[in-house]
Amino acid sequence: MPLTSEEGSRKSTADPMCPQPFRVESVSRETHDTFTLNLQPAGNAERPPFSPGQFSMLYVFGVGELPISISGDPEQARRLAYTVRSVGPATQALVSLRPGDWVGVRGPYGKPWPLQAGRGKDVLIVAGGIGLAPLRPAIFHVLRNRDDYVRLIVLYGARSPGDLLFRKELNAWGRSPDTQVLTTVDYGGVNWRGRVGVVTTLFRHLRLHPDRTVVLVCGPEIMMNYVVAELEQHRGVSAADIYLSMERNMKCAVGFCGHCQYGPYFICRDGPVFSYQQVRGLMGKHEL
Amino acid sequence: MQNSAGPVPRAVVTLEGLRRLIPLLERRGYQVAGPTVRDGAIVYETLKKLEDLPAGWTDEQEAGRYRLKQREDAALFGYNVGPQSWKKFLHPSTIELIHIERNGEGVRVLNQSSPPPHYAFLGVRACELAAIRVQDRVLLEDRFADPVYASRRRGVFMVAVQCTRAAPTCFCASMQCGPRARQDFDLALTEIADKGRHLFVVEAGSAAGAEILREMDPREASPALCQEADEAVERAAVQTRQMDTAGIRDLLYQNFEHPRWDHVAARCLTCANCTMVCPTCFCTVVEDVSDVTGSHAERWRRWDSCFTQAFSYIHGGSVRPSVKSRYRQWMTHKLASWIDQFGSSGCVGCGRCITWCPAGIDITEEVRAIRGGSATSSRAL
Numbered sequence: 329m330p331l332t333s334e335e336g337s338r339k340s341t342a343d344p345m346c347p348q349p350f351r352v353e354s355v356s357r358e359t360h361d362t363f364t365l366n367l368q369p370a371g372n373a374e375r376p377p378f379s380p381g382q383f384s385m386l387y388v389f390g391v392g393e394l395p396i397s398i399s400g401d402p403e404q405a406r407r408l409a410y411t412v413r414s415v416g417p418a419t420q421a422l423v424s425l426r427p428g429d430w431v432g433v434r435g436p437y438g439k440p441w442p443l444q445a446g447r448g449k450d451v452l453i454v455a456g457g458i459g460l461a462p463l464r465p466a467i468f469h470v471l472r473n474r475d476d477y478v479r480l481i482v483l484y485g486a487r488s489p490g491d492l493l494f495r496k497e498l499n500a501w502g503r504s505p506d507t508q509v510l511t512t513v514d515y516g517g518v519n520w521r522g523r524v525g526v527v528t529t530l531f532r533h534l535r536l537h538p539d540r541t542v543v544l545v546c547g548p549e550i551m552m553n554y555v556v557a558e559l560e561q562h563r564g565v566s567a568a569d570i571y572l573s574m575e576r577n578m579k580c581a582v583g584f585c586g587h588c589q590y591g592p593y594f595i596c597r598d599g600p601v602f603s604y605q606q607v608r609g610l611m612g613k614h615e616l
Numbered sequence: 617m618q619n620s621a622g623p624v625p626r627a628v629v630t631l632e633g634l635r636r637l638i639p640l641l642e643r644r645g646y647q648v649a650g651p652t653v654r655d656g657a658i659v660y661e662t663l664k665k666l667e668d669l670p671a672g673w674t675d676e677q678e679a680g681r682y683r684l685k686q687r688e689d690a691a692l693f694g695y696n697v698g699p700q701s702w703k704k705f706l707h708p709s710t711i712e713l714i715h716i717e718r719n720g721e722g723v724r725v726l727n728q729s730s731p732p733p734h735y736a737f738l739g740v741r742a743c744e745l746a747a748i749r750v751q752d753r754v755l756l757e758d759r760f761a762d763p764v765y766a767s768r769r770r771g772v773f774m775v776a777v778q779c780t781r782a783a784p785t786c787f788c789a790s791m792q793c794g795p796r797a798r799q800d801f802d803l804a805l806t807e808i809a810d811k812g813r814h815l816f817v818v819e820a821g822s823a824a825g826a827e828i829l830r831e832m833d834p835r836e837a838s839p840a841l842c843q844e845a846d847e848a849v850e851r852a853a854v855q856t857r858q859m860d861t862a863g864i865r866d867l868l869y870q871n872f873e874h875p876r877w878d879h880v881a882a883r884c885l886t887c888a889n890c891t892m893v894c895p896t897c898f899c900t901v902v903e904d905v906s907d908v909t910g911s912h913a914e915r916w917r918r919w920d921s922c923f924t925q926a927f928s929y930i931h932g933g934s935v936r937p938s939v940k941s942r943y944r945q946w947m948t949h950k951l952a953s954w955i956d957q958f959g960s961s962g963c964v965g966c967g968r969c970i971t972w973c974p975a976g977i978d979i980t981e982e983v984r985a986i987r988g989g990s991a992t993s994s995r996a997l
Binding site: 389430591 | 759910
């Protein structure tokens, strides 16, 4: 699969604020509040290529537009998949769409996960909650290009068993060769036989090779703060090998609206994926 | 618009000669915009004739204060910048981005709005030319070009006016953005209105400018007159307000936790005036509307401000709920992270944010306080 790691250096001339027409192919329920939308370009148009970690702006007729990470398989040529948690009016409208409904799509935008940098190394994926969605295309990529990578390790934490996304896939991935999948929840409930605790408690079950591991992290900022601290201070992973997907308010995705500023960066233009080296001076700064 | 190298011979034009400028531009298809008096302030509007300019008016500016006052002469440009800037025309405060029609099975997205006018800006100050260059870097020359800005910006005819006085709020000299306009104009005027004279020393900055100048009955400007004009501009470079910009990026990055942010937060009303009057602030938000039949929807873009709580809202809450964090974001962006983002400061020293702050907060004083020079000064309180 071609990886466009230099997504950012190209200059686009088309109207970047004009969405392209897509149709809803299907909406599948992942959890009580999270749904995956499969979208196809209207007519017979090709879907735009994307790299794992990139996002699109999804526009619901008359309601609004949202930045949503692509959660599907990069090799699935016909459709784009987006996993959305319904938390407000716009996301509610998005997950309420029916097959055949019209959706406007802009993008994909942003810097992808550095999957080239992980070649010949172990890939450690650390996800929290809906943060697994933007990492899922990277997992698909590693599994499809298994010989390019050594071990694949997925650490995934969610609030409760009912909040765990892609449970069937997690089980299937865990049965793949050289792949380890560990999940944990904050609150287990009486029927839960799995692990309970924050995602960093999963590190004790791992034998990491810090000299040949690339780490991809996405989740709530507070979780990412603890993950990078654990990796750097207790697991000996260098900051240059840790990559994080950051989130800020975003209105345009093309560097005009100013909302997604994060210190010297625009999340849409310079991220959402950053190396920990780029953002270590910013993470944990209150109200930056 | 192009700039010729080397010294340009300057001409002198009388008030009668200047009177031809607006018709000359209109004949070439330009819509002329420039300063005029409205609601007790000098604002930028479409001009139809020379009399629309604020002849005989000047302004008094201080932190949190702006007043118009009659001059003793009939100078057309005897004031400094008002609450508006040219971003009013180039980066409009509200604009429809797209509209979408839905009927039966079909959905059509339309983004072609009517083409904007060809603007000629009359009375652009050096700091404002610098501000337009700053917005060019953000909205034209970065990864994507904003089609709204690009269509308005293309081919603007710039008539600069050299400042011969500085308001007490001006600090363009510190920001190296003025008072002399040296480039990026088609014509530059220096007004001389005294001792019964009313003359304009005119410099053409482009072939189009030179062509128009030839039709304004120009005479050769004597060296003595040129020198007089230059000295008048040099006097405007003597400015009471100053900002020490040495190492300012690192200064602000390193002082994220400076106690001065609490001090300014106690005064800041988060009214967003500074961002609205700033000629370089570019932030926008979008609003989606639809009609009751559900067949027609529109996306509108309007200016937004980092001083609102909603600006940084993500699921779970605002990233910058405190006043302190929002003022810090604005000033750190303007003076520090802008350099990382776009290769220049976001401040041109026009002083609008000082004048139009209802609490009289002075960005130059805040920088000085963070440097530690006068942390106890509270002139603005």
